[in-house]
Amino acid sequence: MCADTPDYKDTLNLPQTDFPMRAGLPKREPDWLKRWEDMDIYGRLRAKAEGGTRTPFTLHDGPPYANGHLHIGHALNKTIKDMIVRSHQMMGHDSRYVPGWDCHGLPIEWKIEEQYRAKGKNKDEVDVVTFRRECRAFAEKWVDIQRAEFKRLGITGNWDDPYLTMDYHAEAVIADEFMKFLMNGTLYQGSKPVMWSPVEKTALAEAEIEYHDHKSHTIWVPFSVASGGDLADARVVIWTTTPWTIPSNKAVAYNPKIAYGLYRVDETQDESWTNPGDLYLFADALAEDALGKSRVTKFTRVRDVSPDEFDGMALKHPFNGIAGADGFWDYEVPMIDGDHVTDDAGTGFVHTAPSHGADDYDCFVKRNWMDRMTHNVGEESEFLPHVPFFAGLQVFDTKGKEGKANAAVIDKLVEAGGIIARGRVTHSYPHSWRSKAPVIFRNTPQWFAAIDKPAGGDNTYGETIRQRALTSIDQLVKFTPQSGRNRLFSMIEARPDWVLSRQRAWGVPLTCFVKKGLLPTDEGFLLRDAEVNARIKAAFEADGADAWYAEGAKERFLEGYNADEYEQVFDVLDVWFDSGSTHAFVLRDRADGTADGIADVYMEGTDQHRGWFHSSLLQACGTKGRAPYRNVVTHGFTLDEKGNKMSKSLGNTIVPEEVVKQYGADILRLWVAQTDYSTDQRIGPEILKGTADSYRRLRNTMRFMLGSLAQFEESQRVAPADMPELERWVLHRLAELDHKVRAGYKAFDFQGVFSAVFNFATVDLSAFYFDIRKDVLYCDGDTLRANAARTVLDILFHRLTTWLAPILVFTMEEVWLERFPGDDSSVHLQDIPDTPADWLNEPLAAKWAEVRRARRVVTAALEIQRTDKVIGASLEAAPVVHIRNEAMLAALKTVHFDDICITSGLSLTADPIPAEAFRLPEIEGVGVVFEKAEGEKCQRCWKILPDVGTHSHAGTCKRCDEALG
Structure with a gap:
């Protein structure tokens, strides 16, 4: 200058x-x-909707557990929810969000028990109400901590008035919702095998189970034929990965669709538990493998065995007649047909212990053999005192490690000649979601909700809970992503009755009474009285669920009855029932709920197809007759950068x-x-x-x-x-x-x-x-x-x-x-x-798409000149742009293409593209010949133009001169 x-x-x-x-x-x-x-941003947004000027939109919060600091999954979950709520608010809705917390249940109870153990105290010696108050205080502390952590993430919502499943009104409603199952006839007490945690000493629902690899014992056990005509000298071989269930065996199952044969042992290796001449029955597809496992080197298939020959056949238990058992196992073991038997693995015969397996149990229910159920294993997975040889031995100890039960059963089978092979197998096995310890199937009296029994009430979408749930999934709910529909549908389609009871202390009790001296199947076993239910609900509203444990509670609730004739149930509800009931005390009961008690959105992680989505659906279908949501949105899990699951031990x-x-x-x-x-x-x-x-x-x-x-x-x-x-x-x-x-x-x-x-x-x-x-x-x-x-x-x-x-x-x-x-x-x-x-304006958009295509060629050509330091900036250029397409050329002449390309000058021409012109392969028909701009540099806009210096303001171009006035 x-x-x-x-x-x-x-x-x-x-x-x-x-x-x-x-x-x-x-x-x-x-x-x-x-x-x-x-x-009070949240309150002011609600005020905008006064007068009904905005359509309500409600995302119902799936409650996190109040027992620790937030992890990255919490942050993902709550942030997605927040984006849903905020975006719908800004699109004109009255977008409501009431955060909530799950406060009852085993994780919190477990923490208090840990504190007791650290102090050398025994939980069972503490007054139950005192214990429950400690659990409540623990949950209150973590609600406050997590609330602050969620708010720090910018999550909007009614933080001053969240919902808590341990609030008195919530506990009253949860009990009231349970009593609807009592009154509609779907509640029953049954003795059936459930997944049981020996560590936590309680029944678990499918939603509380996760599967991990587990190394199990595997054994091949022969059952001698007690009565079987031509097969009297043969033995039926079963295969199992749970040796500890052999003492509870009550049958052996076969499948009429499988091909079976009679096999004779001809030669064996040393140390085989079989002998030449032994006769065994196997599925043909599995015989060679099973005999090989038992160190048989040569065998003969004697003949076909028709499954009809098994009809009416009785076997002997492997411990039948064993000394010291006082005849405990001296009973006949019937052979029964079952579709669950396959020839994919094992022997083609399935050892059946109805107290320890779902299929086994179903086979006995089908035959009305419920009187043959066993009760041999206690709450710590220990054999009970009446079981010979094994009393007190545990399947898993209190830390989830393998106990002595399996080894002891195997040793006794060897002693009794009741085993032909053994080994180890690693397979997927159920573990407790919380303690991470393996579980067992154990027959215990539990309370169930029948999902295939008429549930009364609104039958618009079906008479039973299962029918209503499947219809809701198909007709009433939209899933994001759509794959969530198939997952939830298949789970509901195949699931058993809902186990509602837990043998714990911190939760909402099963508020019901049973008549002493009656069996669960007897008329009048369960007391069904609306006035009694109303008294219970009112007491819970006033004092919370602790009212159930107060002195004289039974007598007050059973006013008008002889309380001595009834037993009060003290099991607590599965916490999934708590969270599944939230639609009632949040959506239905709150002023900021919904008019019909149905949420626009439930949004959680994919694991909640077996958790909250699932339990909310079952619970609402039992009480409302339909799903409590219109949309189910699902997110996946959060992994580290390499795609690995996050773990403190991995440091990721x-x-x-x-x-x-x-x-x-x-x-x-x-x-x-x-x-x-x-x-x-x-x-x-x-x-x-x-x-x-x-x-x-x-x-x-x-x-x-x-x-x-x-x-x-x-x-x-x-x-x-x-x-x-x-x-x-x-x-x-x-x-x-x-x-x-x-x-x-x-x-x-x-x-x-x-x-x-x-x-x-x-x-x-x-x-x-x-x-x-x-x-x-x-x-x-x-x-x-x-x-x-x-x-x-x-x-x-x-x-x-x-x-x-x-x-x-x-x-x-x-x-x-x-x-x-x-x-x-x-x-x-x-x-x-x-x-x-x-x-x-689609025509305008199409035109400017062409303008931008041509501009790309020009800017690319100028970038080369800048890289080569021919020019320092694009304003030093005045390129000649050759355009082959007439329509593009015409368009460029109408848009000040030099300004678009940020050059001081630019010439457009239809002349043929010179060989030296710059081109981009992906944009045909456009070529650029570089030329420097002629003139002086305007000291205001920096364009190089011929007229610079010819105006009243020194060193300016015409445009800048006029701008300066």
Whole structure:
């Protein structure tokens, strides 16, 4: 610049904003949280709906367990829920969210027991109400801790009044919902094998079971024939992975569809438990393998054995006649047919202990042999005192390790000649979800809800719980992803009756009474009296479920009856019944619930198909007659960057609190938005760095808008019809995106929403529109082009901030307040603006798609010149652009293509493309010949033009001279 040339920098309309590029989220986010709390944002949003002006939308919270700090799965879950709630609010709904907690049950009781054990105390010696109060206090502490941790993630909701399953009203309703099963006849007491945790000493539901590899003993046991005609000298061989169940054997099952044969041992290896001449019965497909396991080197298949020969055949128990057993096993073991028997593994015969297996039990129920059930194993998986040889021996000890029972049974079988082979097998085996210890099937008296018995009430969707549940899945519920439908349907289709009872202390008791001296199948065994039920519910409303344990409770509840004739049940309800009942005391009973007691959305992890989705469906179908939800949304599990399950022992866990301290909650929320949550997702340091980079790019876009809108006034607004084509193209893109954003949010597709908005902001805006319009915004005066650009920026601002507010709750609030400060100002009080449909302009969009294609060739050609240091900036160029296509050429001549390419000059020609012209292979018919711009550099806009220096303002071009006035 010459010494006498003025410095025009102060005459430019440069961006003005205090919005920092460095977000400082970890330090600044707590201030916004306090601001929202002081403003009562959630309450003000509810006030907007007064008068019925907004359609209610309710996401019902699946309650987390109140027993520890949040893990990354909690953060994912609650953030997705928050995005659902916020997005529907900003699309015009009254979007309600009442957070809740599961407070009863074994995990909390277990923690209190651990504290007792550490002090040398015995839980059973503590007054039950005192123990329950300690459990309540423990849960209260963790509710407060988790509430603070959830709020730190920016989760909106009615935090001042959440629901707790241990609230007195909740306990009263849970009991009342249970008593509906009592009154409709679906409740019954049955003695059947259930999954039992020896560590936790309670029955477990399928939802409390997970499967892990487990190494089990495996044995081949021959049963001698007691009476069987031509087969009297043969022995039927069974195979089992649970030797400890042999003492409880009551039958051997076969399948009439399987081919069987009689096999003779001819030769054996040393130390075989078989002898030449022994006769055994096997399924043909399994005989060779079984005999090989027993070290038989040569055998003969004697003949076919028709399954008809098994009909009526009786066997002897392997311990039949054994000395010292006093005849305990001296009974006949019938052979029975069963479809569950296969020839895939084993021997083709199945040892049947009806007290320790579901299929075994069903076979006995089918034959009405319930009097043959055994009760040989206690609550610690120990053989009871009446069992010879094995009394006191455990299958698993109190830590879940293998006890002595299996080995002792195997040793006694060897002694009795009742084994022909043994080994070990690793297979998938049920474990307790909480203690991680293996479980057993054990016959105990438990309380069940019958799911195939008429449940009374509303039969619109079926008479039984199962029918109603399957119809609800098919007709009333939408699943996201759709695969969730099949999973839940198949589970409901195949599940057994619901085990409601647990042998624990911390929970809602099964509020029922049974008549002494009667059997569970007798009429009058269960007391069904609406007045008694009403007294129980009223007592629970006043004093909580502890009222059940109060002195004289039975007499008060049974007023009008002889209390001595009844026994009070003290089992507690499965906690899945608690959480499954939440629709009643949250959706139905609360003022911020729903008119019909049905939620718009239940959203949880995929494990809840067997958990909360499942139990809520069964419970509501028993009491309401249908599912309590219209949408079921499912997310996967969170893995580390390598796709491994997170584990403290592996050191690969990601703790939400640490992410928030390092990056801020918005980065964690952005990670959620960028993942496909419907499948398992990964997180780790490198992934979070990438997320932070995306955040910075988006923040830069918002900063440019804020700076350029600093001086925008409403008087400068330009109507869309009067705008240049480039601005109208942006409006078209906004109209397209508005539809995609709304559809995405409605479908809970946050990845799709964010991807679309992010690409628009960084590609269409930052790298294209902003890049082009910087010159106009900085250098033009009060021109149509400048005002139209600012008008579009204002429109963009309102849409980008509201589109992204459900995801980046803190950052969009910061952006909003930068432009609209004020005590009552918040982006979260806004709705997504309506976007006029007439902004859509497909012909214009098609034209500008061609313009952008041609621009790509020009910018690529200039980048080469810049790399080669021929030029320092694109404004030093005035390329010649050869266009083969006439329509494209005509379009480019109407749009100031030099401004679009950010050059000082540009020539368009239909002349043939010279050989030396630059081309892009993917864009045919466009060639660029580089030429330098001629003239002087304007000291204000930096364009190189021939007219610079010929105007009244020194060193300026015509446009800048006019802008300076």
